[in-house]
Amino acid sequence: MRVVAVLATSLDGRIAEAAAVPARFGSAQDQRRLETIVAQSDAVLMGAATLRAYGTCRSVTNPQLQQQRRDRGQSPQPVQIICSASGQIEPACRFFQQPVPRWLLTTEQGRDRWGQESGFEAVLIAGQTQLDWEQAFAQFELSWQQIAVLGGGQLLGSLLAADRIDELYLTLCPLLLGDRPASPLVAGLHFSAADAPRWQLLSAEPVADELFLHYRCTESDAIGSKALTSAS
Numbered sequence: 001m002r003v004v005a006v007l008a009t010s011l012d013g014r015i016a017e018a019a020a021v022p023a024r025f026g027s028a029q030d031q032r033r034l035e036t037i038v039a040q041s042d043a044v045l046m047g048a049a050t051l052r053a054y055g056t057c058r059s060v061t062n063p064q065l066q067q068q069r070r071d072r073g074q075s076p077q078p079v080q081i082i083c084s085a086s087g088q089i090e091p092a093c094r095f096f097q098q099p100v101p102r103w104l105l106t107t108e109q110g111r112d113r114w115g116q117e118s119g120f121e122a123v124l125i126a127g128q129t130q131l132d133w134e135q136a137f138a139q140f141e142l143s144w145q146q147i148a149v150l151g152g153g154q155l156l157g158s159l160l161a162a163d164r165i166d167e168l169y170l171t172l173c174p175l176l177l178g179d180r181p182a183s184p185l186v187a188g189l190h191f192s193a194a195d196a197p198r199w200q201l202l203s204a205e206p207v208a209d210e211l212f213l214h215y216r217c218t219e220s221d222a223i224g225s226k227a228l229t230s231a232s
Contacts, residue, residue, distance in 0.1 A: 001129065001137075001140070001144055001147065002145065002146045002166050002167065003146075003147045003149060003159070003164050003165055003166050003167075004037065004041075004146060004147070004148055004149065004165075004166065004167040004169060004171070005148075005149040005150075005156055005159070005165050005167070005168050006034055006037050006148055006149065006150055006169045006173070007151055007156070007168075007169075007170055007185060008023060008025065008026040008034075008040075008170075008171040008173055008191060009029055009170060009171070009172060009173065009185050010025065010173055010175050010176060010177045011062075011172065011173070011174065011175065011176050011204065012148060012178065013184060013185045014177040014183060014184060014185070015151060015152060015153055015179060015183050015185055016053070017181040017183075017186070018168050020053045020182075022053045023183075023213050025173045025175055026171055026173060026210075027173075027208065027210055028158055029207050029208070029210065030171045030173070030210060030212075032062075033169070033212065034058060035058065035060060035061070035062060035065060035169070036111060036182065037148055037163070037169060038058050038059075038060060038078060038148055039060045039062070039065035039066075039068065039069055040080075040146060040148075041078050041146045041147060041148040042074065042075075042078055042079065042141070042143075042144035042146055042147065043078050043079040043080075043081055043103075043140065043141075043144055043147045043148070044057065044058065044078050044079070044080050044081065044147070044148045044149075044150055045081050045083055045105075045147060045148070045149045045150070045155065045159075046080065046081070046082055046083065046149075046150045046151065046155070047082075047083050047084070047151060047152045047154055047155035048082055048083065048084035048086070048089055048127070049152055049154065050150065050151045050152040050155070051082055051089065051093065051095055052089075052090065052093075053152075054193075055093055055094045055095060056093075056095050056098060057098060057100060058150060059077055059080075059082045059098055059099070059100050060076075060077055060078070075101065077099070077100040077101060078099065078100075078101075078148070078196075079100075079101045079102075079103055080095075080098075080100045080102050080103070081103045081104075081105050081124075082095075082102070082103070082104050082105065082120075083105045083106075083131060083155055084104065084105070084106050084110055084113065085106060085107045085109070085110055085127070085130055085131050086106075086107075086109070086110050086113060087104070087106045087107070087109070087110025087111060087112070087113035087114035088110075088113060089104070089108075091113070091117050091119060096105055096119045101121055102119060102120045102121055103120055103121060103122045103123070103124060104120040104122070104123045104124065105123065105124045105126060105131065105136055106123065106124070106125065106126075106131075107125065107126065107127045107128055107129055107130065107131060108125055108127070108128045108129075109128060109129045111123060111125055122195070124136060124139045126139070129147050131158065132211070133158070133159065133162035134162070137164070143149070149165065151183050152187070153183050153185055153186055153187035153188075154187045154188050156185070156186050156187075157186045157188040157189035158188065158189075158191055160186060160197070161189050165213065165217060166216065166217055167202075167216050167217070168199065168213075168214070168215040168216075168217075169212075169213070169214055170212075170213040170214075170215065171210055171211070171212055171213075172210060172211040172212075172213060173210055174209040174210065181228060196216045197217055197218075197219045198217075198219055199215040199216065199217055199218060200215060200216045200218045201213065201214070201215055202215060202216055203213040
């Protein structure tokens with residue numbers, strides 16, 4: 001099972017102007033690339049903070065991409081997995097009206113907070129108060145070939161600490177957000193320069209003022225053991 005992270009970032013490594021604010025600086029070309037990767041995936045992981053910011057998930061709307069999923073024998077839409085250790089998700093969110101399969105990945109504590117609310121076809125429990133990725137991945141479908149991670153920075157940091165990110169699709173957008181309380185590409189995680197995981201550049205494609213980068217992680221040892229601090 002391959003896990004790919006897909007994010008757009010400013011030149012100074014910010015994925016949004018501020019916490020709980022949706023990022024809108026990617027171009028139409030960036031959005032098409034994002035949808036293509038989502039369409040190739042069996043499931044999508046998204047943090048609850050990202051869901052709260054956008055209110056919806058990234059579904060496959062392009063008819064050609066939908067047909068390609070049918071040709072591959074995939075379901076019409078990838079499973080949308082919302083990751084929330086706390087289980088604090090607004091039931092009135094527009095996400096619950098989208099025609100997609102919805103799963104909740106949470107903790108024992110989060111399950112109790114979510115309670116009897118409907119809206120998810122499956123609720124996966126992984127850990128007591130913090131998400132345990134080993135437990136989580138053990139519950140994912142064995143037939144899945146690719147999972148796409150769409151954010152945010154806290155989720156990406158947590159997965160990096162657990163050594164679960166295989167590839168990174170990064171769109172470098174032509175703006176600088178500067179020294180402000182903006183959302184970093186990776187949150188809750190810090191490596192020393194000597195121990196930081198290394199990435200192999202597979203492709204770099206400039207389109208207009210954006211740069212589309214594709215990396216593969218070159219280290220398979222326990223990345224999480226190298227982290228100076230881990231995601232909460």
